[in-house]
């Protein structure tokens with residue numbers, strides 16, 4: 001059996017211009033991705049990177065402008081009837097009728113599914129059992145996200161798409177949602193997640209792709225992506241003076257309290273040792289010294305700043 005449950009090749013999505021004659025906008029600009037059976041794949045990116053535009057095509061909500069997408073072996077748009085019974089979707093904006101009560105909403109949704117889980121069990125799983133009799137429109141933002149999640153998992157999907165599932169949830173509810181997602185993974189469900197919470201991706205994801213301006217600029221396990229990013233060392237010197245030779249690159253800025261140095265390095269320990277030996281020998285203080293290992297967050301910030309982690313790390317030899 002093919003281990004890839006989703007394949008995406010050369011995907012492009014263009015939006016028609018809102019005014020005649022204006023150029024079309026290409027939100028997804030040639031993306032190739034593979035999602036393996038049973039994994040959690042997280043799609044990250046800056047605002048407007050094209051994540052939702054891509055997800056909508058993979059979910060079968062919108063057609064591709066160009067390229068090929070297969071979900072469970074079918075085109076999710078043209079073969080929607082074959083794909084839809086096996087996928088669960090939690091959109092950013094669900095937009096369901098808000099005057100129904102939570103339990104009615106859950107039962108109504110269950111009636112549309114071939115083999116639903118009992119609605120009461122699903123509401124309990126997302127921590128909404130005590131709100132079953134409340135009108136959906138009266139739920140808080142976080143409670144609505146939980147109801148969205150309940151509806152997405154109710155049909156026992158093979159593939160679950162979660163578009164920013166924990167936005168608006170408080171930290172405890174977020175952890176509860178993660179637990180629920182983990183239990184879905186343990187049951188063999190494949191999960192595709194978009195999120196702005198890097199720790200969520202770092203915690204849950206087997207693999208991650210980071211999008212920027214319509215293309216995937218980094219892909220791998222959280223550790224692989226983080227490892228491509230530089231570690232950083234920062235400190236302030238009261239008076240400007242040349243630093244000793246380092247592996248990493250220094251950028252220095254004048255500040256009210258002296259000169260602020262930011263060193264980006266692939267050799268954190270070695271550079272830190274050089275700096276500490278140097279500061280002791282020179283009898284200077286590294287004020288506000290901060291050293292951070294490479295991380296997914298660093299990789300993301302490098303990309304958001306317009307760089308690509310694997311292309312932006314040329315270092316000067318010590």
Ligand SMILES: Nc1ncnc2c1ncn2[C@@H]1O[C@H](COP(=O)(O)OP(=O)(O)OP(=O)(O)O)[C@@H](O)[C@H]1O
Pocket residue numbers: 015016025027045046047048049050051052053054
């Ligand atoms: N219907 C549309 N018509 C024209 N442009 C659109 C349309 N929908 C989205 N876009 C543009 O496409 C780009 C990608 O949007 P998209 O919503 O896919 O990004 P995103 O990565 O999901 O962003 P965010 O993290 O902010 O939700 C943005 O520049 C957006 O303005």
